[in-house]
Amino acid sequence: EAGVAQSPRYKIIEKRQSVAFWCNPISGHATLYWYQQILGQGPKLLIQFQNNGVVDDSQLPKDRFSAERLKGVDSTLKIQPAKLEDSAVYLCASSPGSSYNSPLHFGNGTRLTVT
Amino acid sequence: AQSVTQLGSHVSVSEGALVLLRCNYSSSVPPYLFWYVQYPNQGLQLLLKYTTGATLVKGINGFEAEFKKSETSFHLTKPSAHMSDAAEYFCAVSVPSGSARQLTFGSGTQLTVLP
Numbered sequence: 758e759a760g761v762a763q764s765p766r767y768k769i770i771e772k773r774q775s776v777a778f779w780c781n782p783i784s785g786h787a788t789l790y791w792y793q794q795i796l797g798q799g800p801k802l803l804i805q806f807q808n809n810g811v812v813d814d815s816q817l818p819k820d821r822f823s824a825e826r827l828k829g830v831d832s833t834l835k836i837q838p839a840k841l842e843d844s845a846v847y848l849c850a851s852s853p854g855s856s857y858n859s860p861l862h863f864g865n866g867t868r869l870t871v872t
Numbered sequence: 873a874q875s876v877t878q879l880g881s882h883v884s885v886s887e888g889a890l891v892l893l894r895c896n897y898s899s900s901v902p903p904y905l906f907w908y909v910q911y912p913n914q915g916l917q918l919l920l921k922y923t924t925g926a927t928l929v930k931g932i933n934g935f936e937a938e939f940k941k942s943e944t945s946f947h948l949t950k951p952s953a954h955m956s957d958a959a960e961y962f963c964a965v966s967v968p969s970g971s972a973r974q975l976t977f978g979s980g981t982q983l984t985v986l987p
Contacts, residue, residue: 848916
């Protein structure tokens with residue numbers, strides 16, 4: 758089966774600019790996650806979707822970050838305006854269901870550098 | 873709230889030597905535990921998981937981990953390291969939280985395998 762696809766792989770922007778990341782999960786996976794991984798740290802959940810509904814966005818900085826999952830398939834994560842501390846790898850993951858023993862399938866991530 | 877502590881941000885072993893990566897967790901409810909591996913510029917890949925039942929869990933690439941409730945530990949081991957095992961390893965704990973799944977990652981352990 759095809760894996761989780763993310764684009765772009767790398768992005769360099771200046772602070773206060775905006776940026777968007779795209780994710781296509783594994784076909785049929787109902788649950789989609791966006792994680793932020795800062796260098797030297799483990800991934801931190803930003804937002805979780807179940808189909809096209811938000812299940813958990815408690816750690817999403819909503820003043821600058823937004824995400825959507827139209828039609829319950831692809832998802833877009835946006836940052837506007839970006840700050841230096843947003844430099845990180847943004848990982849998208851998907852899983853078949855919402856039960857908490859389902860393993861996550863991760864994409865290769867988008868590495869964002871904010872200068 | 874749950875948390876994960878990985879002891880040792882960097883571990884070096886010689887090729888053929890035992891690999892031991894330490895993970896301790898805290899959780900107020902019975903957790904599910906995971907080990908993920910991340911190769912450079914890639915997403916995370918599931919190595920193994922503990923949900924219920926047998927406390928010794930075998931995963932891919934010859935890795936295994938033992939859930940020890942009394943020690944709140946889930947250490948990852950491999951009898952004989954191979955050069956291809958060099959990567960970053962993340963321990964994660966998952967507990968139910970309403971309709972969402974709380975999956976918390978540790979900060980990771982970078983494994984170096986010396987020839």
